[in-house]
Amino acid sequence: MGRPADEVYNALKKAIQTGRLAPGEHLVEDNLRTEYGVSRTPVRNALRRLAENGLVTIEANRGAFVASWTSDDAAEVMSIRALLEPHAAALAAERRSDEQLNRLLEICATMEECERRRASDFRDELARQNHELHTTVLESAASPRLYSIAANLTRAPLMVGSFQFYSDEQLFRSLREHRDLVAAIEARDAASARAVMEAHLRQAYRTMTTPAPN
Structure with missing residues (x-):
């Protein structure tokens, strides 16, 4: 092409x-x-x-x-992600490299600065950086098969565009959850990384299906 x-x-x-x-x-x-x-x-x-x-x-x-995505589509994708990505987060805590950790910290800082500045397209940029963070966690898990399955789900249109639905409070909470996740990965605390990722994904699903007004 x-x-x-x-x-x-x-x-x-x-x-x-x-x-x-x-x-x-x-x-x-x-x-x-x-x-x-x-x-x-x-x-x-x-x-x-x-x-x-x-x-x-x-x-x-x-x-x-x-393509149209129904609530059933979203539920299916998020339920699968909630099974796979917490496992990936736990593996990332055990296997991540210093370079990968620095990249995760950098993404968190970039997202927080983007939210603070709030340019006209800041939600688009947050969506891009959010995808990068989740992809980096999957890469840090050092499990090629897990990556190939889970990374495809993070690219689903409803997932990538999810920040368009978030209220200010929900944005703040999501960014805090990212910090908590990366802190657990930095500490090589697999159990905490798993728990934070699972809670983060479940909260994201609730936000997408019952969006709050700004």
Whole structure:
């Protein structure tokens, strides 16, 4: 796939994952072609790739739509994550390298500064950094099979865009939980890392399914 299709794919992927494109929204090829200044082929290639990754559904005679996630979908993904990622956090506490720990500390500091400054796209940046933190924990577990399974779940559109639903209080709590998690990993306290990650994921699910107003 050529560069124009890559650019359209990356732009649409970000818009879907950050909530700019809502679940069920119709992705009209002609509109996308005009918006991105490309021909029809790159748009179709990008939409096909998004469909392969579960971000878009393509319906015969109707076109492409942003994939919809139901509460049952969210519950299923979070229940699996709540089984896998606490185990990964415990392994990370036992196996992490100093370099990985420093990266986790850096991500926490970046997220806290991002929340403090609150630029116009700060929720998008928080979502990106949150994904990086969870991925780094999975990498630190040093379990390739666990990583390949769990990392795919963290990329689910509803998961990546979850910060769009958070109130200020919920954001603060999430960032504190990240600090507690990284502190446990730093202390090589596997039991605490497991418990913090499990509580963090369960709280995230409650936030996504019953969002609080700002």
